[in-house]
Amino acid sequence: MLSLHGKIVAITGASGGIGEATARLLAQRGAAVVLAARRGERVNAIAQDIREAGGRAAACVVDVTKPEDLQRLVSSTIDQFGRIDVLVNNAGIAPISPLAALDTEGWSAMIDVNLRGMLNGVAAALPVFRAQGSGHLVSIVSVAGLSVSPSMAVYAATKNAVRTVHEGLRTESTDGVVRTTAISPGYVRTDLAGSMADPHIREQTRKNMEAMGIPPSAVARAVAFAIEQPDDVEIGEINVRPTVQA
Numbered sequence: 001m002l003s004l005h006g007k008i009v010a011i012t013g014a015s016g017g018i019g020e021a022t023a024r025l026l027a028q029r030g031a032a033v034v035l036a037a038r039r040g041e042r043v044n045a046i047a048q049d050i051r052e053a054g055g056r057a058a059a060c061v062v063d064v065t066k067p068e069d070l071q072r073l074v075s076s077t078i079d080q081f082g083r084i085d086v087l088v089n090n091a092g093i094a095p096i097s098p099l100a101a102l103d104t105e106g107w108s109a110m111i112d113v114n115l116r117g118m119l120n121g122v123a124a125a126l127p128v129f130r131a132q133g134s135g136h137l138v139s140i141v142s143v144a145g146l147s148v149s150p151s152m153a154v155y156a157a158t159k160n161a162v163r164t165v166h167e168g169l170r171t172e173s174t175d176g177v178v179r180t181t182a183i184s185p186g187y188v189r190t191d192l193a194g195s196m197a198d199p200h201i202r203e204q205t206r207k208n209m210e211a212m213g214i215p216p217s218a219v220a221r222a223v224a225f226a227i228e229q230p231d232d233v234e235i236g237e238i239n240v241r242p243t244v245q246a
């Protein structure tokens with residue numbers, strides 16, 4: 001019987017959406033979870049809720065663009081639960097716009113959060129995984145990187161860069177110590193559109209999410225599936241999209 005019981009999992013971007021749903025599901029299934037995000041009051045309240053329901057959970061205020069915050073997330077996870085089995089790199093933003101809009105600030109922000117944030121997690125977790133003799137990096141990527149729609153170029157580029165780092169880490173980890181999983185959602189009903197500065201794109205994205213988006217729990221189940229596999233089984237990539245999404 002596959003099980004998450006006893007797994008120690010740190011999750012970035014856990015103050016809402018896919019990260020929150022993942023923390024709640026993994027805790028229900030027996031993992032200890034550390035919820036990380038910038039909004040401390042949110043992650044603290046969700047962790048408290050999980051504990052009141054009988055789960056094991058802690059919270060950590062983290063800005064993934066700061067390498068020292070990821071180091072602190074990994075060390076506080078070990079301090080509280082003894083080790084870190086999985087880092088779920090989920091924090092992400094999507095201030096998307098056509099390239100012609102030249103939103104260079106939005107481009108930089110996506111590179112900083114979506115790509116550099118992931119690399120900051122790798123830098124913090126990889127030495128610990130190797131010292132422990134095991135570890136699992138799970139990233140929430142996007143189907144937006146698989147076929148690139150208008151306004152999505154830079155967002156898709158950051159997500160594809162993350163996918164590439166995963167493949168690189170996989171090929172460098174064939175000694176069996178580190179597993180990697182990249183999970184690509186389609187439309188999921190979350191607050192992600194809130195990070196979109198362009199009002200027209202924001203409203204259109206919200207409409208698409210309302211019309212066809214799947215719940216964040218659908219992605220959480222994919223994370224659980226990847227994590228619960230035995231140590232010699234690596235789930236490399238999963239796409240989870242609404243059945244009706246083109």
Ligand SMILES: NC(=O)c1ccc[n+]([C@@H]2O[C@H](COP(=O)([O-])OP(=O)(O)OC[C@H]3O[C@@H](n4cnc5c(N)ncnc54)[C@H](OP(=O)(O)O)[C@@H]3O)[C@@H](O)[C@H]2O)c1
Pocket residue numbers: 012013014015016017018019036037038039040042062063064065090091092093094113140141142143144184185186187188189190191192193194
């Ligand atoms: N929703 C979709 O349709 C969809 C589709 C494909 C991929 N994704 C990906 O799924 C992931 C989760 O997004 P979501 O849809 O659940 O959106 P969301 O509800 O907006 O959640 C995003 C999370 O990222 C956190 N975050 C943003 N910047 C951060 C930073 N600098 N440091 C730490 N945490 C940060 C936010 O927390 P704070 O604001 O509290 O820091 C929040 O918890 C993202 O990587 C997104 O690109 C989403």
